[in-house]
Amino acid sequence: MRIYATLIYLFLYCPIAVIAVFSFNAGNDVTRITGFSWRWYGKTLSDPAVLAALHLSFTVAITVALIATFAGTMAALGLQGMNGRLRSAVETLVKSAVILPGVVIGITSLTALSTLFGWINPALSHLFRPGQAPELALGTLSLIAAHALFCMALVTLIVRASLASLGPSLTEASFDLNAAPFATFRQITLPLIFPATIAGFLLSFTFSFDDFAIANFVTGKQTTLPIYLYAAIRSGLTPEVNAIATMVLLTTFVLVATALILMQRSLKRLGR
Amino acid sequence: MKHSWSTWLLLTPFALWFAVLLLVPLCVILVSSFAGTATGGGALPAFTLAQYASLPVRLIVFRTTITLAVLATALSLIIAYPLAYFIAMQARTRWRAPLLTLLVLPFGTSILIRTYAWTYLFGNHGIPALLNGPGWGIVRLINTPFAVLVGMLCGYLPLMVLPICLCLRRVDKQVLEAAADLGAPAWRRFQQVTLPLSFPGIATGCMLIFVRLLGEYLIPAMLGGDKVASIGNVLVATILQSGNRALGAAVFAALALILLTTGALYLWLMRRRFAASDDAVPP
Numbered sequence: 064m065r066i067y068a069t070l071i072y073l074f075l076y077c078p079i080a081v082i083a084v085f086s087f088n089a090g091n092d093v094t095r096i097t098g099f100s101w102r103w104y105g106k107t108l109s110d111p112a113v114l115a116a117l118h119l120s121f122t123v124a125i126t127v128a129l130i131a132t133f134a135g136t137m138a139a140l141g142l143q144g145m146n147g148r149l150r151s152a153v154e155t156l157v158k159s160a161v162i163l164p165g166v167v168i169g170i171t172s173l174t175a176l177s178t179l180f181g182w183i184n185p186a187l188s189h190l191f192r193p194g195q196a197p198e199l200a201l202g203t204l205s206l207i208a209a210h211a212l213f214c215m216a217l218v219t220l221i222v223r224a225s226l227a228s229l230g231p232s233l234t235e236a237s238f239d240l241n242a243a244p245f246a247t248f249r250q251i252t253l254p255l256i257f258p259a260t261i262a263g264f265l266l267s268f269t270f271s272f273d274d275f276a277i278a279n280f281v282t283g284k285q286t287t288l289p290i291y292l293y294a295a296i297r298s299g300l301t302p303e304v305n306a307i308a309t310m311v312l313l314t315t316f317v318l319v320a321t322a323l324i325l326m327q328r329s330l331k332r333l334g335r
Numbered sequence: 336m337k338h339s340w341s342t343w344l345l346l347t348p349f350a351l352w353f354a355v356l357l358l359v360p361l362c363v364i365l366v367s368s369f370a371g372t373a374t375g376g377g378a379l380p381a382f383t384l385a386q387y388a389s390l391p392v393r394l395i396v397f398r399t400t401i402t403l404a405v406l407a408t409a410l411s412l413i414i415a416y417p418l419a420y421f422i423a424m425q426a427r428t429r430w431r432a433p434l435l436t437l438l439v440l441p442f443g444t445s446i447l448i449r450t451y452a453w454t455y456l457f458g459n460h461g462i463p464a465l466l467n468g469p470g471w472g473i474v475r476l477i478n479t480p481f482a483v484l485v486g487m488l489c490g491y492l493p494l495m496v497l498p499i500c501l502c503l504r505r506v507d508k509q510v511l512e513a514a515a516d517l518g519a520p521a522w523r524r525f526q527q528v529t530l531p532l533s534f535p536g537i538a539t540g541c542m543l544i545f546v547r548l549l550g551e552y553l554i555p556a557m558l559g560g561d562k563v564a565s566i567g568n569v570l571v572a573t574i575l576q577s578g579n580r581a582l583g584a585a586v587f588a589a590l591a592l593i594l595l596t597t598g599a600l601y602l603w604l605m606r607r608r609f610a611a612s613d614d615a616v617p618p
């Protein structure tokens with residue numbers, strides 16, 4: 064049994080290991096290891112196209128994570144106040160947003176946003192002098208909007224689980240002591256769900272930073288890091304791709320591991 | 336205080352986002368899938384089933400996608416169950432959390448990069464070259480359904496292990512002890528107690544993976560090339576590249592229908608299951 068488990072873990076980690084090993088390859092040949100070197104990292108980090116994509120991905124991911132953390136935590140608190148059938152209906156909707164494949168959110172967001180832009184742009188062109196009207200188009204904002212939908216639902220689920228394990232007794236005690244609802248929230252609920260909120264923030268950032276499936280539909284002419292990587296892979300294997308991929312993997316590993324540990328801690332502490 | 340205004344206010348941002356970016360466009364697409372195709376590639380206001388009539392030509396795409404998704408779901412269940420059993424029932428308590436973390440960790444990283452790694456391994460300089468070394472002949476791995484299947488398994492296996500594991504954790508050890516006291520051998524205890532109790536986990540895992548795989552387009556595109564068709568890639572091609580919105584809408588509507596049916600089936604199964612267990616256990 065232990066051997067079986069080890070084999071599966073090896074299977075899950077071998078792609079990651081392969082990329083990491085080849086990223087330190089010295090030669091130009093991407094298929095043969097000829098020596099150890101950092102040169103592809105240096106080359107990658109001085110490539111303006113990579114840096115621009117990295118900058119865009121980072122901006123989008125941070126904004127998405129902030130929006131999703133606030134809106135998701137709010138939604139989780141709102142769910143807390145609901146009861147019975149209505150709550151389980153809303154929870155099903157939240158879960159469906161997380162479960163659905165990226166292609167669905169990508170296409171529905173694309174449809175919604177291009178329709179909205181089709182309405183807003185003519186209106187804007189009436190408001191401004193000819194040639195000066197700003198034109199809304201797919202890009203940074205549509206990326207943020209589409210990613211935020213998935214991430215909001217994700218944060219809602221994580222914070223909701225933390226709230227559920229908290230139980231009503233602490234807030235009830237606080238109300239019995241005549242604390243105002245907001246004071247109860249700030250002094251009792253928020254500190255207890257805070258680790259889950261941070262975990263949601265980190266996972267939202269990682270999702271948005273890594274996402275290709277949704278971004279491919281709504282990105283317009285902008286190039287995020289995953290879209291840059293995909294194009295680079297399509298045009299042929301290059302050692303630079305391995306270096307970028309390894310850096311991305313390392314960053315997401317740290318973020319996801321932190322998020323998971325925070326989640327386990329918060330559930331363990333609350334779930335007695 | 337039944338559903339006070341603050342409850343609704345707290346839910347507003349999510350509800351708004353959900354309605355504008357998912358629910359409303361989903362309905363709009365379902366309606367527009369009945370529209371005609373304009374000469375420029377846009378949609379004509381009309382009611383026709385022309386787009387749906389062209390779907391049977393694409394039947395092969397649906398068949399390939401669904402077959403691969405079913406196959407990958409079944410395989411991942413077979414592979415994941417023993418691992419979930421090991422983590423939940425056999426591993427030491429202090430190892431459980433690290434094992435689960437290690438399981439989810441690769442799942443949290445970019446699917447693009449992990450799939451890209453498989454193009455390396457399956458490419459002509461990867462595993463085929465290793466096999467060719469001892470003279471076993473040249474095997475083609477990249478751009479085959481097999482490569483896509485492996486990519487899918489590697490990409491989504493944790494989605495199956497996790498729910499089963501969580502479900503097995505809730506199995507009451509005393510029930511198993513009772514079965515042992517009554518003389519049931521290990522295999523029978525598993526078959527008649529553990530397995531039925533882990534059914535909700537199995538159902539959840541299968542639903543999660545199946546739904547994800549139906550819409551997956553990165554893995555078939557990278558590991559299957561143009562040899563393995565997928566609904567997702569047809570959607571990318573019709574909506575993003577050729578701009579044929581009406582046809583894309585019909586394909587998308589068909590996909591949405593399959594997804595909704597899967598979801599409804601899952602909810603029905605779970606509800607029936609819970610109703611049954613409520614009857615069995617008196618409060």
